[in-house]
Amino acid sequence: MLENGINQHIQAIAYQIPKEGNEFNGDSIYMKVTEDYFICAVADGLGSGEHAFHSSDAVRKEVEKNHDKEVEVLIEYCNQVLKDKRGVTLSILKAHFLQKTFTYSSVGNIQFVLSCPSGKFIYPLPILGYLSGRPQKYRCETYSYEKGSKFIIHTDGLSITDLKSLASSSSSIEEISNYLDNHVKTRKDDLTYIVGQLF
Numbered sequence: 001m002l003e004n005g006i007n008q009h010i011q012a013i014a015y016q017i018p019k020e021g022n023e024f025n026g027d028s029i030y031m032k033v034t035e036d037y038f039i040c041a042v043a044d045g046l047g048s049g050e051h052a053f054h055s056s057d058a059v060r061k062e063v064e065k066n067h068d069k070e071v072e073v074l075i076e077y078c079n080q081v082l083k084d085k086r087g088v089t090l091s092i093l094k095a096h097f098l099q100k101t102f103t104y105s106s107v108g109n110i111q112f113v114l115s116c117p118s119g120k121f122i123y124p125l126p127i128l129g130y131l132s133g134r135p136q137k138y139r140c141e142t143y144s145y146e147k148g149s150k151f152i153i154h155t156d157g158l159s160i161t162d163l164k165s166l167a168s169s170s171s172s173i174e175e176i177s178n179y180l181d182n183h184v185k186t187r188k189d190d191l192t193y194i195v196g197q198l199f
């Protein structure tokens with residue numbers, strides 16, 4: 001699956017593929033661009049296969065239904081929907097174009113970096129563990145981004161050793177996506193990534 005989200009403020013490429021031999025993908029992805037904001041969510045259901053899919057897909061639907069809400073609210077909605085389901089790791093990013101800020105919250109091992117043209121990196125630390133419907137503390141932070149900032153989000157199906165240098169290279173997001181595609185064959189898990197650039 002490959003999706004594109006594009007307007008004058010954002011370009012993003014999303015890709016996902018299940019673990020070799022699996023019909024269900026335990027990772028789910030949601031991405032939406034409006035006039036005012038970009039939102040994306042990446043969820044990795046614990047384990048793989050059908051049960052992992054049902055959990056991460058429930059989270060995807062929750063974000064889809066409520067994409068106009070802020071990240072702080074969304075992450076709690078997602079936690080609620082996981083009661084009696086298998087847990088997920090989850091990252092949600094929402095960028096507001098007018099303010100040139102983005103809010104990011106993450107629970108678990110989904111990797112994220114944003115690289116600004118000035119050389120600054122933003123890589124918020126996630127909360128360890130996973131969402132499972134139990135009461136949970138979240139870390140949710142808002143940052144400013146520069147025009148031209150590039151970001152990469154990916155699940156643990158992708159093993160990239162130097163995410164920062166990839167994000168800060170002069171490569172376009174298409175070139176970064178092509179580079180990541182070279183690592184798809186060696187995956188040992190469901191794999192999902194989003195590469196984007198904010199303007």
Ligand SMILES: [Mn+2]
Pocket residue numbers: 044155156157189190
């Ligand atoms: Mn995984």
